[in-house]
Amino acid sequence: MSNQVDAMPRKTRGPWAVAFAKLATDRAAMACLAVFPLIVIACFSAPLYAKWAGTDPFASTLDAVIQVDGADLPVMEPSTEGLGLGYTPIGPTWQLGNYFLGADSQGRDVMARMLYGGLSSLLIAGAATLFTLMIGTLAGLIAGYFGGITDTVLSRLLDILWAFPIYLLAISLSIVTISQGIRIGPIDIESGSLWLPIIIIGIVYVPYVARPIRGQVLSLRHSEFVLAAINLGVPGWRILWRDILPNITTTLIVFVPLMMALNMLTESALSFLSIGVQPPAASWGTIIQDGQALLYTRPLVALVPGLAIAVSVMALNVFGDGLRDALDPRSKVRLGRD
Amino acid sequence: MKKLLLAASAAALLAGAWLAPAQAEYLKEHRGGTIRLLARSAAGTLDPHINYTDQGWQMYQPVYDGLVTFRKAEGKDGFSVVADLAEALPVVSNDGKTFTFKLRKGIKFSNGQELGLKDVVASFQRIFKVSGPTSGTFYAGIVGADKCLADTKSCTLEGGIVADEAAGTITLNLVKPDAEILYKLALPHAVILPADTPTEDMGSKPIPSTGPYMISAFDPNKGMTVSRNPNFKQWSEEAQPDGYPDVVQYDFGLSEEAAVTAIQNGEADWMFDALPSDRLGELGSKSMDQLHISPLSAWWYAPLNTRMAPFDNEKARQAVAFAVDRNTLVKLFGGKVLASPVCQVLPPDFPGHEDYCPFTKDPGAKWSAPDLDKAKQLVEDSGTKGQKVTIIVEDTAISRSIGVYLQSVLTSIGYVADVKPISSNLQFTYIQNTNNKVQMSLTQWYKDYPAASDFLNILFSCASYREGSDASINISGFCDKDIDAKMQKALDLGVTDQKAADKLWAEVDRQVTDKAAAVGLFTPKRLDFVSKRIGNFKFNPQFNWIVTQSWVQ
Numbered sequence: 001m002s003n004q005v006d007a008m009p010r011k012t013r014g015p016w017a018v019a020f021a022k023l024a025t026d027r028a029a030m031a032c033l034a035v036f037p038l039i040v041i042a043c044f045s046a047p048l049y050a051k052w053a054g055t056d057p058f059a060s061t062l063d064a065v066i067q068v069d070g071a072d073l074p075v076m077e078p079s080t081e082g083l084g085l086g087y088t089p090i091g092p093t094w095q096l097g098n099y100f101l102g103a104d105s106q107g108r109d110v111m112a113r114m115l116y117g118g119l120s121s122l123l124i125a126g127a128a129t130l131f132t133l134m135i136g137t138l139a140g141l142i143a144g145y146f147g148g149i150t151d152t153v154l155s156r157l158l159d160i161l162w163a164f165p166i167y168l169l170a171i172s173l174s175i176v177t178i179s180q181g182i183r184i185g186p187i188d189i190e191s192g193s194l195w196l197p198i199i200i201i202g203i204v205y206v207p208y209v210a211r212p213i214r215g216q217v218l219s220l221r222h223s224e225f226v227l228a229a230i231n232l233g234v235p236g237w238r239i240l241w242r243d244i245l246p247n248i249t250t251t252l253i254v255f256v257p258l259m260m261a262l263n264m265l266t267e268s269a270l271s272f273l274s275i276g277v278q279p280p281a282a283s284w285g286t287i288i289q290d291g292q293a294l295l296y297t298r299p300l301v302a303l304v305p306g307l308a309i310a311v312s313v314m315a316l317n318v319f320g321d322g323l324r325d326a327l328d329p330r331s332k333v334r335l336g337r338d
Numbered sequence: 339m340k341k342l343l344l345a346a347s348a349a350a351l352l353a354g355a356w357l358a359p360a361q362a363e364y365l366k367e368h369r370g371g372t373i374r375l376l377a378r379s380a381a382g383t384l385d386p387h388i389n390y391t392d393q394g395w396q397m398y399q400p401v402y403d404g405l406v407t408f409r410k411a412e413g414k415d416g417f418s419v420v421a422d423l424a425e426a427l428p429v430v431s432n433d434g435k436t437f438t439f440k441l442r443k444g445i446k447f448s449n450g451q452e453l454g455l456k457d458v459v460a461s462f463q464r465i466f467k468v469s470g471p472t473s474g475t476f477y478a479g480i481v482g483a484d485k486c487l488a489d490t491k492s493c494t495l496e497g498g499i500v501a502d503e504a505a506g507t508i509t510l511n512l513v514k515p516d517a518e519i520l521y522k523l524a525l526p527h528a529v530i531l532p533a534d535t536p537t538e539d540m541g542s543k544p545i546p547s548t549g550p551y552m553i554s555a556f557d558p559n560k561g562m563t564v565s566r567n568p569n570f571k572q573w574s575e576e577a578q579p580d581g582y583p584d585v586v587q588y589d590f591g592l593s594e595e596a597a598v599t600a601i602q603n604g605e606a607d608w609m610f611d612a613l614p615s616d617r618l619g620e621l622g623s624k625s626m627d628q629l630h631i632s633p634l635s636a637w638w639y640a641p642l643n644t645r646m647a648p649f650d651n652e653k654a655r656q657a658v659a660f661a662v663d664r665n666t667l668v669k670l671f672g673g674k675v676l677a678s679p680v681c682q683v684l685p686p687d688f689p690g691h692e693d694y695c696p697f698t699k700d701p702g703a704k705w706s707a708p709d710l711d712k713a714k715q716l717v718e719d720s721g722t723k724g725q726k727v728t729i730i731v732e733d734t735a736i737s738r739s740i741g742v743y744l745q746s747v748l749t750s751i752g753y754v755a756d757v758k759p760i761s762s763n764l765q766f767t768y769i770q771n772t773n774n775k776v777q778m779s780l781t782q783w784y785k786d787y788p789a790a791s792d793f794l795n796i797l798f799s800c801a802s803y804r805e806g807s808d809a810s811i812n813i814s815g816f817c818d819k820d821i822d823a824k825m826q827k828a829l830d831l832g833v834t835d836q837k838a839a840d841k842l843w844a845e846v847d848r849q850v851t852d853k854a855a856a857v858g859l860f861t862p863k864r865l866d867f868v869s870k871r872i873g874n875f876k877f878n879p880q881f882n883w884i885v886t887q888s889w890v891q
Contacts (some may be wrong), residue, residue, distance in 0.1 A: 060743045062666050078673065079619035082626045085865075086618025086672045105615070105670075105739055179730075179758060179774070191728070192756045274733045274759040280742050293735035296595065296616040 019250075022326040029322020032315035039312055043118030050112045053097035057112035058280040064107055068093050075099070075107040088297050104290045104301050106280075114304060117282035121309075124197050124276075124283070125263035131202030132259055133252060136209025140248075141240050143210070144217025155214070162207040170266055173200045174275035192278045201266050208262075209255055213248055220244050250327040257320035261313045268309050284309050364580060368873065368889035372585040375885070376597040377610035380558040380590050385540040386526040387464055390471045392784065392882065393610050395526050397588065399878075400551045400581050400886040401564065402529035405439045405458065405508070406520055408880040409576050410887065414687075416878040417788040419520045422577040423453065423530055423548065424508075427520070434515030434833050439508045446569035447532050448552035455501035458508045460533035466493040467537035475796075476522040476786075481511040491537075517832030517839070521787035550580050551886060561589040581886025582874070598867065601628070607869040607890065608883070615735065618672050621867060630866040631675060632877040635685045635785040637793065638667075638677075640729075640744060640857040641769070641813035643777050648722035648753070655854035657720065658778075659697035661713035661751050662744070664705050667859050670739045677860040679705045682851040683793050685861045689836075690790030690843030696852060713751045723752040730769050730779040733759040740780055740859070748778075767808040772815065779813060782862075788880070789832075790843035795825050798850050816855035821846060 013021070023029060050057055064075040076087040089103035101110040143154040161169075177200070181191040189195045220226055221244075229239050270276030271285025279286060284305035291302025381393035386402050389395070399410065407422040409415055421427050424439035431438065445453040466473045466486035474487055486493035500509040512519065522528065531545050544553035550570045555563040564586040572580045592600065597609040598617050602625070613621065621629060642649035642658065649655050664679030671677040678686065681695035693703035700706055717723050727748050731741030741757040748755035760768055769779040785792050796802055800822050802812035824846050832839035851858070866883055868875060871891070876884045 059746045059749075060666070062669055062743075076669065079622055081619075081623035083622035083629060083631070083675055084673060085622030085629075085675055086615055087669055088616070088619055105735070106742055179760065179768075191758065274738075279738060279757050279759065280745060290738075293614065294616050296614070297619070298616070 019326040023322055026322040026325065029319050029326075032319040032322075036312065036315040036319065039118065039308070039315070040122060043115055043122055046112065046115035046119045049097070049115050050109075053109060053112060055109040055112050057108050057116050057282065059108070061103075061107040062087075066090070066093075066099060068095065068098065075103045089294065089301075091298060092300060101300055101304055102298055104287070104298075105293060106290075110287070110301055110304070113282040113287055114284075114308065117284045117287050117305060118308060118312075120194065120277050120281060120283040121264055121267055121285070121312075124194055124201065124267045125260050127194075127198045128201040128205070128263045128267070129256060129259045131198060132205045132209055132263075133255060135202065136206045137213055137245075137248075137252060139206065139210040140213025141217055141244065144214040145221055145236065145240055145244065147218075147221070151214075154210075158207040158210050161204070162211070164204075166204050166266070167269060170200055170204045170270060171273065171275060173203070174270050174273075178275050178278075194277065194281075197267055197270055197276045201263050201270075204266070205259060205262065209259070212251065216248050216251060217244055220247055254320060254324040254327055257316040257323060261316035261320065264309065264313055264316070362874075364575075365582075365889075368582050368891060370582075370584050371890040372587055373583045373608070373872070373885060373888065373890050374606045375586060375588040375608050375610065376592050376600060376606045377588065377590050378593065378597075380556075380562070383539050383541050384544055384553060384556055384562075385468065386529050386545070387461075387468050387470045387531070388539050389526065396610075396882050396885070397562070397564065397586075398526045398529065399549075399881050399884065400578075401547045401549045401553060402526060402531075403548045403578055404523055404525070404529045405441075406524045407577050408524050408878070410579055410876075410878060410884055411576065412876050412878065414879070416880050419524045420574070420577050422524075422574065423458075428510070432511070435512045437510040437512075437519065439510070441506055441508060442573055443506070444571070445548055445573065447546040447548055448567040448569055449532070449546040450569060451532055451546065453530065453548060454533075455503060455506070455508055456533045457530050459495075459499050459501050460535070461530045462499045462510075462528070463493050463495050464531065464535065464537055465527060466490050466495070468539060470527050472522075472525075472527050472786075476525070476527065479512045479514065479516050479519070481513055483513075515830075515833040517829065517836065518787065518789050518791065521789060525787065549578055551586065559590065561587065563587055579887065582889035583886060586885055601867055601869050604869055604871065607872050608885075609867060612736075613865055613867055615672060618676075622675075625867070628868050628870060628872075630868065630875050630877060630883075632864045632866070632882075633687065633879070634862055634864050635688050635788065635879065636862055637680070637683065637685055637783045638671075638740075638780075638859040638862060639683075639783070640778060640780050640859060642854065642856060643775075643813075643815055644853075644855050645772070645815040646775060646777055648720065648725040648727065649777060651720040651722055652853065653716045653720035654722045655857075656697065657713040657716035657751055658748065659854045659857045660709045660716065661747050662857055662859065663708040663747070664860055665707075666743060667740055670743060671736060671860060671862060672865075675863070676865060677862045679860050680858045681705050682847050682858055683797070683856075684790055684843070684847045685785075685793075688785070688790065688793075689788055690794075690840040690847060692844040692847070694844075694848050694851060697854070697857075710751065717752045725753055727753045727755045727777050729755065729757045730765065730774075730776050731757060731759050732762045732765045732780070734762055737762075737780055744778070744780065769813055770810045771806065771808050772810065773806050776813075781813065790840065790847070791825070791829055791832075794843060794846050794850060795829065798855060799825055814855035816850070816853065818849075818853065821849050821853075824849070 062076050065072050073090060075090050079086050089105060090099055091102045093099050099109050104110055139154055143151045177196055179191055182189040226239060226243055229243055267276055268285035271283040272289045277283035277286055287305040288302050294301045381391040383389050386398050403422045405424040406419050409418045409420045423442055425442050428437035428439045441455060465477055467490050469490055477483060480498040482495040482498035486495055498511050535545055542556050542558055544556055550567055551564045552567040554565045566584055594611045594614045600606040642655045644650055668674055668677045668679055681697050684691040695705045698705045699709045729741050729744050731737040738759050745755045745757040768774055769776045796811055798812060798816050800817035803815050803817055804810040828839045828842040831842060873889045874887060876887045878884050
């Protein structure tokens, strides 16, 4: 039987097909690949959900009254026993479009805020990932290819950035910029803009991308096809664009989900500390912060966004791991031997 | 002179001295035991000449003494000033500019040293030598204070504080009469410390004291132990009564949630910090007997920057005042039991307070409902519609909630508003500094002593506004020469006729309120949660719970 198979002409598969085949065998990664888009779709439907539910997730609605099973209930329930101290937000009604997850301390629909919060978190994490990859790749390419003083200067700059604990640096930059925004020459970013967390998170992770890229470029710089191109007089930018960049694409692809996960965590942490997304806008971090004051009476307000972060980050990490295994050349060798 | 004495001392000191009921009898069977207090963190330096916090001031009451002090009593009596280390209230002479105290004899510090006139002189000099936070305000009227403020290290207060060893008296000379000077002398910043106390911030090092207790151990990260002063002999029950517990153990570091649980379990007796809002309902229904609700002379308000658009326009400011629903804010604070809506500056039952509310649906004495139509019209009239407004709030759950609410109010009347929470450690100084260009903020003011000037003159006088300074307590930047002159007139009038002065202060209160330099939101109440074993809870309106007058056995 095996001899017959060996005798048949072998169909050659391209590297992407091989990678996808390998990825398809990773059930955990494929499951996560299914989960994450669902989260993304749900979050991007936030405005539709709010419109359908007839709720404004950013305005205080402390005096609102809703109907649950035919009964009128205040969104903020006053304490009627004893001294009558305090108000408790309504708990989950489990009715979509009608305070499904209950209300927060401002009487706002937690479900609607969850979706908007996810949207903010995804947008910030996605844009910061793009920013990091662009700057990190550029720095890595230039440092690795040109070497010499260029490499020394860029590498030391990256070392300086790398030397700061990530969160300490992100928090410091956020505190400095949160009240006044950024005004440097033509760049004018107002405080409260989502661009602030995007840029801050993007900057702090640049060394994470730039250093491995530089290493790869250094190695490719001395490979035969690059040396041949140089000897033929091909301009440097063309070699970088046409010969080196395509060879680091797989690394960059692997970086996307992993960086996205890291960025989501960082954004949540900054927002939780009030130095990321600013109220009344929502992010999963700010909702956890709001829920912190309700842990005793309405724990879901903090638990649900926490769960959403955990699931999203886990999905991205597991998928990222699967992607790395699939795109790693050594994995391909193993695939070929199967 | 007698008139002056009555005006500057008795009337200004609420005439409570002879109306107060006799102090309760000391019940020896309750003496002993340890009271355990909890706070999230320490109150900063231990130095009573420097510490300027409610938490610190409360604990100094059974520890330190001044020449005079606030009576250790509940209700309005607690606002009256009585003689403490002095034998009696001072004799006032020289047209209200000279105060002569006779020092009690036989009082010893906790380290065994006898209290003497030299300690009083040195303590007054020390207020300036350590650059006490109120040295340039409360005590700047003492003769020689100007030199001390200019050169703190060589401060002698020459001519300002004079000791007469033969007569056993100490004479305080003022540059001009000050109706509130005895209040100021009754504050912890003017307590008497041993003459050899170093003239620097003592930080975590306890300073010997004269009261029934002394600070015997302090670690800002762990806690403070207050134990009995072995040299204490009670000299005045109304000024410095002996306490019940042998030890007060104040532990730092527990969160508010954990502190509530510790008190419920009987592991602690009281917590300094505000109760977490999500525990209020439960505690209000299940632990009613352990809760004490007391009025506070305090004001939650939203200063509007009168020197920046859009609130440099009076109509724009009034629009915000009309639009804010105080009932909603009261709800956010925990309900009507814990706060009352207000429009004006002076808190209820405070000297000079007369009910007044122009910014409500039916203007009159009390706030009733917001008037959004009027607010929108005023925004239109002011021509500020569509302008951007940023509200700076403290990064605490309650302040953030109120900030978000105010943001939605501003949005509803036509502004493009956003809210920025800033760390609680920074926010109060941040909103004061004009360089930060804060348009609107949220803050609170708690009285230092019971006088209308402590709100109106401090928060809205031209002198309280300082460009580019972190200590510009006139956050609104409000300066009206006519109102300023009236405030000065009221201060001067207080020396001779406090009632007439309070009438004038009520007028000033109305005028400042009309200008809407700040939006009055609500007056909070203090909610104390104590363990089941705490007995004899007494709340002093000046320094809150009188810890050592309670017992645990």
